Amino acid sequence: MNMTKTLTAIALAAGILSGATSVQASGGVQAPSLQWSFNGIFGTYDRAALQRGFQVFKNVCASCHSLDLIAFRNFEALGYNEDQIKALAAGYEVQDGPNADGDMFQRPATPADHWPAPFANDKAAAAANGGATPPDLSLISKARGSGGDSAIRISLMHPHGFPIGADYVHALMTGYEEKAPEGFQLPEGKYYNEYFPGHAISMPPPLSEGVLDYEDGTKATVDQMATDVSTFLSWASEPELEHRKNLGIKVMLFLIIFTAMLYALKRKIWSNLH
Amino acid sequence: MSGGTSNFQSNSRVVNWIEHRLPIFSFMDSQLHQYPTPKNLNYFWNFGSLAGIVLVIMIVSGITLAMSYTPHISMAFTSVERIMRDVNFGWLIRYIHMNGASMFFIVVYIHVFRGMYYGSYKAPREILWMIGIFILLAMMATAFMGYVLPWGQMSFWGATVITNLFSALPLVGEPIVQLLWGGFVVDNPTLNRFFSLHYLLPFVIVGLVFLHLWALHMHHSNNPTGVEIKDEKKDTIPFHPYYTIKDLYGLGLMLIFFAFFVFFAPNYFGHPDNYIMANPLQTPPHIVPEWYFLPFYAILRAFTNDFFLYWPVSWLMTAKLAGVLAMFGSILLLLLLPWLDRSRVRSSKYRPVNRFFFWVFVLDCIILGWVGGQAPEGILVTIGQLATFWYFFHIIIVVPLVGVLERPKPLPESIAASITGAHQAAE
Numbered sequence: 001m002n003m004t005k006t007l008t009a010i011a012l013a014a015g016i017l018s019g020a021t022s023v024q025a026s027g028g029v030q031a032p033s034l035q036w037s038f039n040g041i042f043g044t045y046d047r048a049a050l051q052r053g054f055q056v057f058k059n060v061c062a063s064c065h066s067l068d069l070i071a072f073r074n075f076e077a078l079g080y081n082e083d084q085i086k087a088l089a090a091g092y093e094v095q096d097g098p099n100a101d102g103d104m105f106q107r108p109a110t111p112a113d114h115w116p117a118p119f120a121n122d123k124a125a126a127a128a129n130g131g132a133t134p135p136d137l138s139l140i141s142k143a144r145g146s147g148g149d150s151a152i153r154i155s156l157m158h159p160h161g162f163p164i165g166a167d168y169v170h171a172l173m174t175g176y177e178e179k180a181p182e183g184f185q186l187p188e189g190k191y192y193n194e195y196f197p198g199h200a201i202s203m204p205p206p207l208s209e210g211v212l213d214y215e216d217g218t219k220a221t222v223d224q225m226a227t228d229v230s231t232f233l234s235w236a237s238e239p240e241l242e243h244r245k246n247l248g249i250k251v252m253l254f255l256i257i258f259t260a261m262l263y264a265l266k267r268k269i270w271s272n273l274h
Numbered sequence: 275m276s277g278g279t280s281n282f283q284s285n286s287r288v289v290n291w292i293e294h295r296l297p298i299f300s301f302m303d304s305q306l307h308q309y310p311t312p313k314n315l316n317y318f319w320n321f322g323s324l325a326g327i328v329l330v331i332m333i334v335s336g337i338t339l340a341m342s343y344t345p346h347i348s349m350a351f352t353s354v355e356r357i358m359r360d361v362n363f364g365w366l367i368r369y370i371h372m373n374g375a376s377m378f379f380i381v382v383y384i385h386v387f388r389g390m391y392y393g394s395y396k397a398p399r400e401i402l403w404m405i406g407i408f409i410l411l412a413m414m415a416t417a418f419m420g421y422v423l424p425w426g427q428m429s430f431w432g433a434t435v436i437t438n439l440f441s442a443l444p445l446v447g448e449p450i451v452q453l454l455w456g457g458f459v460v461d462n463p464t465l466n467r468f469f470s471l472h473y474l475l476p477f478v479i480v481g482l483v484f485l486h487l488w489a490l491h492m493h494h495s496n497n498p499t500g501v502e503i504k505d506e507k508k509d510t511i512p513f514h515p516y517y518t519i520k521d522l523y524g525l526g527l528m529l530i531f532f533a534f535f536v537f538f539a540p541n542y543f544g545h546p547d548n549y550i551m552a553n554p555l556q557t558p559p560h561i562v563p564e565w566y567f568l569p570f571y572a573i574l575r576a577f578t579n580d581f582f583l584y585w586p587v588s589w590l591m592t593a594k595l596a597g598v599l600a601m602f603g604s605i606l607l608l609l610l611l612p613w614l615d616r617s618r619v620r621s622s623k624y625r626p627v628n629r630f631f632f633w634v635f636v637l638d639c640i641i642l643g644w645v646g647g648q649a650p651e652g653i654l655v656t657i658g659q660l661a662t663f664w665y666f667f668h669i670i671i672v673v674p675l676v677g678v679l680e681r682p683k684p685l686p687e688s689i690a691a692s693i694t695g696a697h698q699a700a701e
């Protein structure tokens with residue numbers, strides 16, 4: 001019996017199964033797979049895209065969406081230095097307390113504080129947004145695809161690759177239609193989006209030409225902003241990605257050499273048997 | 275324990291002092307060093323030791339994770355993310371543990387199929403085999419409860435669906451479900467007891483593994499020919515260094531496979547919905563268990579009112595109960611395999627008919643797994659039901675019949691003879 005063949009078959013079978021479950025989650029039209037700088041085993045985040053994406057998040061998304069898992073200090077990973085982060089944090093107010101009198105009070109944020117949420121709680125957020133709570137965006141990329149990762153994008157079920165979270169976020173940002181297709185009953189206060197499961201989304205189209213000017217002079221087209229904010233949100237989902245892949249390459253190299261040596265040793269030890 | 279006569283001797287006075295009171299050195303020498311092992315084991319015999327090592331990896335990474343994890347419904351999800359983001363190398367430990375579960379099942383499923391192919395369950399290794407099935411069951415319970423701990427959407431809804439299965443049992447169903455939940459819904463008490471049991475069960479598995487090894491060492495490893503050891507000198511080699519180095523080489527290969535997923539595709543085996551915090555008010559569109567449960571999930575779902583396997587018992591129970599019993603039965607039935615298989619020949623190498631049906635059975639399990647991951651619609655329902663039928667038909671009907679009717683090929687005289695025979699054939 002051919003051992004390698006069997007093992008490959010079993011690995012592939014496992015691949016089919018898990019590939020199948022990943023795709024089920026999307027439930028809408030499958031987002032096209034794009035090329036991302038953080039794809040593949042050598043992938044890293046594009047710093048300029050991260051900073052632009054942060055600008056989009058800060059100016060557009062943050063008015064309704066929270067980013068609870070990210071602290072100001074984390075923005076060092078986007079390429080900002082300590083002073084820039086302190087200055088950035090100081091521009092936001094957070095609640096602290098209780099003080100000696102037992103009162104809660106507002107103070108400027110420090111790098112240790114987490115990104116302040118736009119609403120006090122989910123109920124307040126829903127009340128201000130037509131009854132739908134805008135989801136927290138800290139993990140949105142991982143929660144909408146096979147993680148912000150695509151070292152393996154090909155499984156037997158999906159020879160063209162299956163979309164990762166960033167693909168979905170990008171598709172959602174650019175997938176709005178002015179008018180729902182003929183025969184589609186769009187409920188009151190909803191918008192038609194090709195990629196949203198069920199197509200009727202509560203979020204109005206967030207990006208439009210002229211909504212912001214990029215600090216680095218890049219032209220802020222809808223597609224550009226969608227790409228940048230998808231990159232930023234992928235980083236928010238997986239801030240460890242660069243460290244992980246970098247360490248992974250070293251670990252793999254070590255293991256391959258180590259295993260080759262074990263194989264040589266095995267051959268040597270067994271050679272005196274025959 | 276039999277076998278492995280130890281001629282252990284030491285010059286160290288300390289070692290001899292201890293040895294006189296607790297013969298641990300001669301024990302280790304006879305069971306791990308001199309231990310006679312068939313000389314013809316192929317690489318499929320690596321998976322037992324691999325499973326043991328993955329168990330250790332899971333326990334060590336799990337204990338480390340527990341140091342930073344908070345088993346409370348309002349903090350569990352965030353505490354896992356704190357591990358991922360703020361604990362030094364927390365992401366590494368967590369991804370090792372997460373993917374380790376998948377590695378554990380890959381390795382163990384290969385180990386179980388190897389046992390089936392080579393008839394390793396046959397006398398005198400029935401108890402060895404049965405302990406193995408109990409280990410598999412304990413692993414499944416542990417994995418299921420572990421998946422609940424991050425308290426994501428799939429954690430919560432998986433726990434809800436699976437615990438609800440017990441409600442199908444007559445009389446005891448409801449009390450069992452309430453006992454599992456610690457209340458009337460899946461809630462904080464559920465998370466707490468699952469965490470407690472998830473921490474306990476791996477040590478139960480360790481205990482079972484020791485019994486498994488004890489039973490193994492009574493009659494030694496089976497081997498690809500299925501012929502018992504006749505002459506220790508000719509048929510066997512000492513475990514060390516021959517199998518220690520072979521196992522280490524296999525371990526290296528497995529770690530490469532393991533590390534690839536940990537570092538480059540850590541969420542490949544997972545479900546995106548589990549990165550959404552549990553919300554009891556919002557049911558995900560498809561509730562799917564982890565991949566290693568999918569074949570059993572398919573068996574569970576095969577039992578609809580119009581499934582022909584359900585008709586004979588339809589006067590007695592609901593289709594849901596039949597599905598639950600079939601799901602658990604599909605594993606428990608394996609306990610009887612040593613008695614269902616009547617053939618006197620162990621290895622499928624000499625049983626062409628059995629070999630054919632073995633591969634059909636493997637394919638059947640893969641089909642079940644594939645169906646289990648899809649929404650139960652259209653033709654998939656029928657495929658799942660046929661595959662479920664074949665699963666039971668194989669174990670209950672095909673195995674006994676083939677065992678009696680098949681005429682096996684002639685067996686080699688001994689393990690040693692099979693090797694020299696092969697050499698002659700090659701020349």
